Amino acid sequence: MSSLFNLIPLILIPPLLFQPNPVSRAVIASGAVFMVYLKNRKINLIPSVVIFTVVVFASVLRPSGEVFFYLFILPVTRDSLNAGVSRALLLTGLVYISRFSVSSALPVPGRAGKLLGTVFFFFNRITSFKWRDYLKKGSRLSPIQIFTKFFDDLLFISDLEEESGYGKKSADPETAAVPLVIVMSLIIIAGYTLSILYFLKYL
Amino acid sequence: MKYSYSDRTVALFAALCIFLSTIEYMIPKPVPFLRLGLANLPLIIAVAVFSPADILKLSILKIFGQGMINGTLFSYVFLFSFLGTEASILTMGSVYYLFNKRITLVGVSVTGAFASNIVQLGLSKVFIFGDSVKYIAPPFLAAGLVSSVLLGLAASGFLSESRWLAAHRVS
Numbered sequence: 001m002s003s004l005f006n007l008i009p010l011i012l013i014p015p016l017l018f019q020p021n022p023v024s025r026a027v028i029a030s031g032a033v034f035m036v037y038l039k040n041r042k043i044n045l046i047p048s049v050v051i052f053t054v055v056v057f058a059s060v061l062r063p064s065g066e067v068f069f070y071l072f073i074l075p076v077t078r079d080s081l082n083a084g085v086s087r088a089l090l091l092t093g094l095v096y097i098s099r100f101s102v103s104s105a106l107p108v109p110g111r112a113g114k115l116l117g118t119v120f121f122f123f124n125r126i127t128s129f130k131w132r133d134y135l136k137k138g139s140r141l142s143p144i145q146i147f148t149k150f151f152d153d154l155l156f157i158s159d160l161e162e163e164s165g166y167g168k169k170s171a172d173p174e175t176a177a178v179p180l181v182i183v184m185s186l187i188i189i190a191g192y193t194l195s196i197l198y199f200l201k202y203l
Numbered sequence: 204m205k206y207s208y209s210d211r212t213v214a215l216f217a218a219l220c221i222f223l224s225t226i227e228y229m230i231p232k233p234v235p236f237l238r239l240g241l242a243n244l245p246l247i248i249a250v251a252v253f254s255p256a257d258i259l260k261l262s263i264l265k266i267f268g269q270g271m272i273n274g275t276l277f278s279y280v281f282l283f284s285f286l287g288t289e290a291s292i293l294t295m296g297s298v299y300y301l302f303n304k305r306i307t308l309v310g311v312s313v314t315g316a317f318a319s320n321i322v323q324l325g326l327s328k329v330f331i332f333g334d335s336v337k338y339i340a341p342p343f344l345a346a347g348l349v350s351s352v353l354l355g356l357a358a359s360g361f362l363s364e365s366r367w368l369a370a371h372r373v374s
Contacts, residue, residue: 010277013277047228055331055332058331058332058335058336058338058339059332059333059335061335061338062333062334062335083333087330087331087332087333091278091279091330091331094277094278094279094280095274095275095278095279095280097277097278098270098274098275098276098277098278098280098281099273099274099275100274101274101276101277102270102271102274102275102276102277108267115210115213115214115260115264116264116267116268116271118210118211118214119214119217119218119221119264119268120218120268120271120272121214121218122214122215122217122218122219123218123221123222123268123272125218126218126219126222127222127225142360143357144356144357144360144361144364145360145364147244147357147360147361148360148361148364148365151219151245151361151365151367152365152366152367154215154219155212155215155367156366156367158211158212158215159367
């Protein structure tokens, strides 16, 4: 049930993707960021801010339309700024909607699901490895030798193991918090309303 | 050379790809597109160790695993990762078998990175940067060249020094 709840924000993808208005995209993208914050109670915005800035800056490098202002010697034009912000909001929105909806606990059926389960089982094992001790032991080794030793050990351990339970564990909440449901509903309603207004040429 | 391995080995390679991509995510970089491509290291090794079918299987596990761990399965990031990785793996596999395995893993790595970068630049042009992609392309390709040489050297080092590969050599 919880997995299905997490997939609900995917219905925000069409209004985000198919209308380029920066205002609608800003509402949906910021809503998606807020939903991820409400779900996880922590969020690292720095990578998204960096990506946002790079996308907008790259767009501004190619002037189009009237000059809005000058950034040192660079003329910032209205059309290229609009296009850059719109693209950056689309990218940010999609990433956060996806982050809300997807986790390693997402059920995948069949043989592929079993193999993915094995991948996550090994991934959990690698992340729980005592890396600091490992690096101390290999301090006289080159980075390539440390990697070789580490990967070799993993492969040998894997050989020795019996086929065992797969490391699928759910980190998702059993029930959705009430504020999250309200926020999600509001964002979905706002996203679709703004899209309709855009297509009716009110925006 | 041929090696004996199982589906579990392929899964372990995929897990290492995902782990390295997580490590890479934590390394600060001036621009997000200037990646080291650490997650491709197991793929480069796999070209010399696995069968073509298992290399493809590994690449798909890597892409979906990364998408699920990082939560980017329904975003452009996934599309970039999917097409970039598949272009890279198809090029690396083709070059490796075309040259009858006489090409070094550095060469394999460089061609794979080039293919991946070209595909990702194409996607960037369509979805993100538009014509401004020409400003991103030179540093992106240069970073790809440097990192792919380093990764190729690491993969070659593993191939020559690994005790596991020596123990699993069939022919």
